[in-house]
Amino acid sequence: MLLEAQKRDPDLQLLDELMTATFSQRRKEIIGDEPLISAVMDRWPALFSQRQLSAEFSRIVTKDLLESFVDGLDALVPRLLALYKDAASKRRLTLSSVLECLQKEDTNQNRRSAALISLPRYLSEESSNKIRMCDAHGETLDVMMKGMQVGLLIGHEGALHDAFPLEIINVAVVVEERVIYCMNLEYPHDMKYSFEFLQRVIMNIKPDQCSARIHGLRNKLLRFRL
Template sequence: MAFVDSKMELTFSLRRKEIVEEEPLVADILKQWPALFLEDQICAEFYRITQTNLKSTFFSYLDEYAPQMIKLYRVRGGAHEDDMKTLLDQFDNQATALEGLPLFLREKSEHFLKTCLPEENHTKGMKMGILTIVEDDVATIHSNTNVRCLSLVLEEHIVLDNVQDLPTAMALLFGLIYALNMNYPKELKYTFEMIQKVFIGLDPQCSARVQSFKNKLLMTK
């Protein structure tokens, strides 16, 4: 692992120049820089770019804000009230806080957070997202015993498999967005802005919608 760390550190400038200037496909980056898609290297690359510890910062803020987020979800389900109620009935603090975020912000997450059976063509049409593969009945997704694995998907390719839980998957996907210089999905721009500016603390200037949500979180403490 020390050898990989050293090589990735030495090639950072070259890799960054190539990714930013040439904008290669994810499949080409995966072939050229396979180590970049390892969990440790995602975190290391994010630190090289932002000088911020990805996982510890993300989980620190998530721990702080998740209880307040759940309170707000229970008060107002937003545009997806039925979906929010179903989610809250399957309560799991951090994961529920993250899954409810796009619903509360009135965004669409069905193509971002997907659930499927092992035999299904699960990545087709999936530009960016988190895929949960379950053993049998998709309707029982929130049963931990039914989940086979979580995977990160970019441009219809599984780029990281066997992620331990949804919060970790969300943090690592955010790290990959920075490492690969990708844009946020338009349909989830406020969700990712929330992660960037509230959970990671990068850039304090928020849009009106995210600032409003942040203010509500601070008021419910």
């Protein structure tokens, strides 16, 4: 498997079969030994491809990762945006700046972006070190990741004039630039409710285990009239 994963054009079907066959062994190692991500990357390099991340998610919770996320998000976007607008009318200025972007270009993709980027703001969580916007052709990667622990780096072209870029070039998942955390990551403390909402409400994974705060938000969304 190691040799196949290192090839420029690996046999994807073979990797699928090998990863499925070694799933129980891999889970035992990761859960039992709590290895560093660098060690897991050396041991299971195929796991870090988009194809295998989706496949591993399906092996664990028997759901399609992207489909579950997009379907769950699209079902809630109208209510989330309506809830944000209601809060913005009560002088929540940080929400207003995001919602104003939709007045310039109200596309489905931008509505999704606004719903997700506004979530930590609505929950009064600090997201500056978890979600960062940067010029994709500007500063070096080391500078852009400076101070990040776990989060998203969203690349766009040119200066950012709005709360979020209307055209995104690429997105990178960042684990602290120097310290690599163990695989059993807990939610980052300063955005734990936003991450919990994504898992428990949008993706509907163990929704009965959500915290009181997220349970309250979910009930508010269900009652909120568009």
